[in-house]
Amino acid sequence: MANKEIVDRDTYKKIKKMNREELTKFILQYGDELLGSEGKTIDLHALEAELSKIKGIGGKRLEEIMTVIEKFLEE
Template sequence: MTENEIIDRETYRKIKKMNRDELTKFILRYGAELTGSEERVIDLSALQSELGNIKGIGEKRLEEIMSVIEKFLNV
């Protein structure tokens, strides 16, 4: 890898095949590796899906909960 390359050719090829969700997760994980931070990544769509399965939480309440979570995470 030359000095100007950020990612190698193999990684570039993998990225080209990724869908939007896979690319988002990759970027967050890769960025954390570059900065040295070991923070966990939260998949908001999976979280919303799981919260939606809780009895008593309807669509409106779920939207309110997700907006609070997004506000807290600065998303």
């Protein structure tokens, strides 16, 4: 793997000066940006189809599960 610059020098200097709380906030924000840039998505219809194959999960329970999943994806 080629040596690729992930953090530029200015960002590195800012990170060195951060306390634990600032660093945690920075890492979480940076991680969210990375995931967003990769375009990771969940196909809800495919997920619902797979969940419906599980023995013991009926239509009503599946609707409840999908509601919870959609709520977490909105956050």
